[in-house]
Amino acid sequence: MSAARFWDPDGTTYGIPTYPLHMAPDGLATRRQLRARGLRPGGQEVAAQLMWRHARGIAVAYLYRLDLAKPVRPMTLGRWRAHEAMMRPRRTCTACRRDVGYVVRTSTGLCEPCDPTLATA
Template identity: 60%
Template sequence: MLRQLSESANPLLSTYPFRLAPDGLATRRQLRATGLRPGGQDICAQVMWLSRRYGRRIRVAYLYRIDRALPVRPMTPAKWAALAAANAARRICPNCRTDAGYVIPTSLDECVSCAYPEEPRAA
């Protein structure tokens, strides 16, 4: 297993085993959880592990320096409005043009009432 990890590692990056990265480094998700973002900095290291969940494939998580990370940009009113409009559009059925009251599943591409018109509805 160690040979597999070393063969697939990027030779330009420091590589650490799972959960053994040094302090001061974090993944994108870890940065975001603390209200930070990479801020344009390059990847400085990587964590590699053999995942049993994904068919025993080697997984990689890139690490960034926390001291170089920048605060997350705040949402502007325009961004909030765009996000609300996008979420509202996901609720409107393209067939009957009504608000379904839920996000329409991509597997159906229409509301449940239009997808299954013959089934009885609960009152």
């Protein structure tokens, strides 16, 4: 299959403008590319998509317009508190009930000292 299969700039085949990988026009960016520029989609609709062959089939990445993107919201003190509260249970060992300072394994819920599978001889 060639890249021409995914060339559909008017959206007749796929419903929205579609481009092969690395062939999107200027002014469009993926979420990751927006974030790297300090931007977010800001509620706008998907403007286009990239499609390419992948080992597991066909992969898709959605594109957003740069001119409609908004700046990333800054982290406020309240947001930091909420994030800390959300992460606290993930850092707490279910056996010793200590906040170990890192995210414990979800398979066991135990910190390294309490996990018998991680014990060294």
